[in-house]
Amino acid sequence: MPAQQNVNPIVSLKNDILSKIQTAIDPSKDKxxxxxxxxxxxxxxxxxxxxxxxxxxxxVFTEVKRLSPDDENYKYKLNLLKAKLAYTAGRFPKIKDxxxxxxxxxxxALQSPDALSRFKDFFEGAVAYHKYYGGKEQ
Amino acid sequence: xxxxxxxxxxxxxxxxxxxxxxxxxxxxxFYMRTENPxxxxxxxxxxxxxxxxEGKYAPRHQEWSAFFVEHFLPESLKTVISLVLYHHRxxxxxxxLISVADKISAKVDRKDxxxxxxxxxxxxxxxxxxxxxxxxxxxxxxxxxxxxxxxKRYEVEPPSNSFNTxxxxxxxxxxxxxxxxxxxxxxxxxxxxxxxxxxxxxYNLLRIYTYNIPSAFYYxxxxxxxxxxxxxxxxxxxxxxxxxxxxxxxENERVKxxxxxxxxxxxxxxxxxKQEDYPYFCIVKGDISGIQDFVFDTKMDGALKxxxxxxxxxxxLLDTVAKYILKEEEMPICNLxxxxxxxxxxxxxxxxxxxxxxxxxxxxxxxxxxxxxSISILLDAEIVDLYDFAGNxxxxxxxxxxxxxxxxxxxxxxxxxxxxxxxxxxxxxxxxKCPHCSRELKLKQDDSDxxxxxxxxxxxxxxxxxxxxxxxxxxKEKDFSDFDRVEDIFEAFGRKxxxxxxxxxxxxxxxxxxxxxxNLLERNxxxxxxxxSNKLRFEIDFYEALDISTHAPxxxxxxxxTIEEISDSSKGIKTWGIVRGDVDNLGKIFxxxxxxxxxxxxxxxxxxxFSLFFGYYFNRLVSEQQDNIVVxxxxxxxxxxxxxWDVLPHTAHKIYTEFRSFSCHNPDIxxxxxxxxxxxxxxxxxxxxxxxxxxxxxxxEYEREDGRKKDCLAFGGNFVGWEDYDxxxxxxxxxxxxxxxxxxxxALINGIYAVCNLxxxxxxxxxxxxxxxFVYFMARLKDRxxxxxxxxxxxxxxxxxxxxxxxxKHSYLAARWAELELRR
Numbered sequence: 026m027p028a029q030q031n032v033n034p035i036v037s038l039k040n041d042i043l044s045k046i047q048t049a050i051d052p053s054k055d056k057x058x059x060x061x062x063x064x065x066x067x068x069x070x071x072x073x074x075x076x077x078x079x080x081x082x083x084x085v086f087t088e089v090k091r092l093s094p095d096d097e098n099y100k101y102k103l104n105l106l107k108a109k110l111a112y113t114a115g116r117f118p119k120i121k122d123x124x125x126x127x128x129x130x131x132x133x134a135l136q137s138p139d140a141l142s143r144f145k146d147f148f149e150g151a152v153a154y155h156k157y158y159g160g161k162e163q
Numbered sequence: 164x165x166x167x168x169x170x171x172x173x174x175x176x177x178x179x180x181x182x183x184x185x186x187x188x189x190x191x192x193f194y195m196r197t198e199n200p201x202x203x204x205x206x207x208x209x210x211x212x213x214x215x216x217e218g219k220y221a222p223r224h225q226e227w228s229a230f231f232v233e234h235f236l237p238e239s240l241k242t243v244i245s246l247v248l249y250h251h252r253x254x255x256x257x258x259x260l261i262s263v264a265d266k267i268s269a270k271v272d273r274k275d276x277x278x279x280x281x282x283x284x285x286x287x288x289x290x291x292x293x294x295x296x297x298x299x300x301x302x303x304x305x306x307x308x309x310x311x312x313x314x315k316r317y318e319v320e321p322p323s324n325s326f327n328t329x330x331x332x333x334x335x336x337x338x339x340x341x342x343x344x345x346x347x348x349x350x351x352x353x354x355x356x357x358x359x360x361x362x363x364x365x366y367n368l369l370r371i372y373t374y375n376i377p378s379a380f381y382y383x384x385x386x387x388x389x390x391x392x393x394x395x396x397x398x399x400x401x402x403x404x405x406x407x408x409x410x411x412x413x414e415n416e417r418v419k420x421x422x423x424x425x426x427x428x429x430x431x432x433x434x435x436x437k438q439e440d441y442p443y444f445c446i447v448k449g450d451i452s453g454i455q456d457f458v459f460d461t462k463m464d465g466a467l468k469x470x471x472x473x474x475x476x477x478x479x480l481l482d483t484v485a486k487y488i489l490k491e492e493e494m495p496i497c498n499l500x501x502x503x504x505x506x507x508x509x510x511x512x513x514x515x516x517x518x519x520x521x522x523x524x525x526x527x528x529x530x531x532x533x534x535x536x537s538i539s540i541l542l543d544a545e546i547v548d549l550y551d552f553a554g555n556x557x558x559x560x561x562x563x564x565x566x567x568x569x570x571x572x573x574x575x576x577x578x579x580x581x582x583x584x585x586x587x588x589x590x591x592x593x594x595x596k597c598p599h600c601s602r603e604l605k606l607k608q609d610d611s612d613x614x615x616x617x618x619x620x621x622x623x624x625x626x627x628x629x630x631x632x633x634x635x636x637x638x639k640e641k642d643f644s645d646f647d648r649v650e651d652i653f654e655a656f657g658r659k660x661x662x663x664x665x666x667x668x669x670x671x672x673x674x675x676x677x678x679x680x681x682n683l684l685e686r687n688x689x690x691x692x693x694x695x696s697n698k699l700r701f702e703i704d705f706y707e708a709l710d711i712s713t714h715a716p717x718x719x720x721x722x723x724x725t726i727e728e729i730s731d732s733s734k735g736i737k738t739w740g741i742v743r744g745d746v747d748n749l750g751k752i753f754x755x756x757x758x759x760x761x762x763x764x765x766x767x768x769x770x771x772x773f774s775l776f777f778g779y780y781f782n783r784l785v786s787e788q789q790d791n792i793v794v795x796x797x798x799x800x801x802x803x804x805x806x807x808w809d810v811l812p813h814t815a816h817k818i819y820t821e822f823r824s825f826s827c828h829n830p831d832i833x834x835x836x837x838x839x840x841x842x843x844x845x846x847x848x849x850x851x852x853x854x855x856x857x858x859x860x861x862x863x864e865y866e867r868e869d870g871r872k873k874d875c876l877a878f879g880g881n882f883v884g885w886e887d888y889d890x891x892x893x894x895x896x897x898x899x900x901x902x903x904x905x906x907x908x909x910a911l912i913n914g915i916y917a918v919c920n921l922x923x924x925x926x927x928x929x930x931x932x933x934x935x936x937f938v939y940f941m942a943r944l945k946d947r948x949x950x951x952x953x954x955x956x957x958x959x960x961x962x963x964x965x966x967x968x969x970x971x972k973h974s975y976l977a978a979r980w981a982e983l984e985l986r987r
Contacts, residue, residue, distance in 0.1 A: 057968070058931040058932065058968050059966070059967055059968050061931065061968075062934065062935070062965060062968035063965070063966070063968075065935055066935075066965060143931075146931055146933065149933070149935060149936075150933075150935035152939070153935035153936065153938045153939035153942070154935060154938060156938075156939050156942040156943065157938045157939065157941070157942040
């Protein structure tokens, strides 16, 4: 089968995000938060372009907001989040690209409480920019 | 006036002849540049013997000057002809005085023109001295010259970085107007006015018409005005005369000294000029202190009138002291080098240093009686020699200023000594005292809260703002046991003043607000004569005009607007504001800005340029805005305006923009301001003015990321580099328009405040700036107001820079500014 000649813009955007997401979540690599801000914005745009709705994001986002660096079980809950996201993506295939990004971010978030805070900021930013780029409620 | 002792019995003919000879010695330069063929033919014929004798084939500027004196001046002034004709080949004492003074004045004015300028491409237009100021010596040679237009002093236009190669027509136009007025003076002399009037009018005409003409252009860069050169020549000539007469009783001895000086001043003899050579001069500085406390200590009733009166009083008091010294020492007005911004400089003969103390004592006594210590004027002097004139004149200002500064420590020293330490005792112990000046409160029918003297400032201010002229006369000092009115202070120095809307003699009439008078004349309003007037119709250019801004808004023909009325006209919050500003690095500009070219002429020109902008032109700028703004004071190098708060930022920016154009966009000449809004319209002016001044001081400490400092507007404690002002204003307007005109929720402003707070938290707690929260907020607002989605997007893009995840540094200010405009 011949190689795909025209790259899908969504795929291109996703790949760009995937190349930067681990840096964005790592406080030691992105000290001033500019990469995080960039990745958040692009993820928000991706969510909109994929047709993801606010309703579909809400449950996952609610879980993320509950995560706390002070909770000794936050690592367990992060892994649990991974499973919940997989379930949601199974129901709403449009979320699969976002799932891929989050899955790549979680190993970094597991490394330290500061990284977890970054992870939460990333999520909040992505939701904000999803709204900004015109993501629909449902 | 020229001589403030003009009507005393001494024979003044020598002085008038010397004055006119010096001030007109180079008038031929102006005349010959008209290239008038008829004039050239006549001058060639009449003065052929003079120029051919020296091997020349055409009349030179001295012949043109002599022709002017012969034909344009009254017959009785024929003796002036020889003074201008021979100022390059002197033989008599007066001729030598002018010749030496001319050389001293021009000593460092000659600079080789850059190689690119050759032949017909030489500029006959004056290079603006402001374009030549450099605070970094390494970059001095990179300064681009800007050229002033060949116009009258008061026809202010921004200089240009190019010039017309054919200047003849401009010179002809200017000369035609100038000579027509001189002719009118000649025709009226004797029958309508006297010699003092004539000299006054000539002086004022020269100031106006030669201000933008270069003194020389062929062998030099044309950066010295003919006016500055002529004035400084006259000032130097009188110092030489007075000092030499003090030291030598015989005229031939004085001539010998002048001959020796002339030799030393010849080109090529620069090496022979050393420090302390011919120390015949001194620079005198008068500096007033206590201005802020005095001016702004005023009650609300009649506040504007009192403010205006006090501000004017400060300037006029300094003017009075300076002229009083000239009067007592029999020196002409041209020796007042500069007066403005709370200080004056006089060029005086060296002997004056020894007399300084007696003047200080008199001033101290009078001002203490008047103001009980709240206002003082300090004098000091520094000897000036030929070496200083040869290229270090700027240092003289610095030296005398340093002495004044040290002297401030011992204010009222002489009063303390005279009063045998009574200064430290309770001076007066009245049951009722004026809260301003501690004078005894006399019982009055109107049950006033202030003494008669302080109340008189309100009346003084009222008359000041309603009058066109001050009728000024000088005589004996009048003794007062105490002062009841403002005018009494001036009379204590021998100056009697009357406010009037009728003009009188040219020597005695001062135009208060030239801009206002020009506007009246344009509308063909008849300016009436007073009883003692000459027969000439009113010609504004014959009269001295104060370089003090006095603009104030009128409610109608006879009533000034009150602060409350000004406040009620404001958009949004009903209150007033103050803007104060001054030139950045002024001391450094005068001390270092001219580098090795720090001649008396250039220093004078620099001073007069600032004075022109902050005096006459500032007044015009503010009045043209047609906003409710009062000029509290402006002159020298600074200003203070009070007005409708919402128009003040715009006016401040207009002033800034005009100043930068006026200053040739020289990055070394900038202007910082403070702007403060009164919390409510009844708030004490004093407090707002003080806070405004404090913020202005902090604006002087403002530093950008690249290290550049000042050039800043302190907007209610928010420091905005002027380069950012347009952005802030634009953002404010967008916000105000969205909410005020398009009915977008005021939550927009709160949202901006919130994101500013997020930024603050991020900075203080070393966290990430969560800019996306504002993005979310704006997204919701855009959903709600879809019609204005683009405008809201513009706000978002301005406030948040996504690439750097940063907040626009003036977001809070823009939102706050909009909120104040929208408040009902």
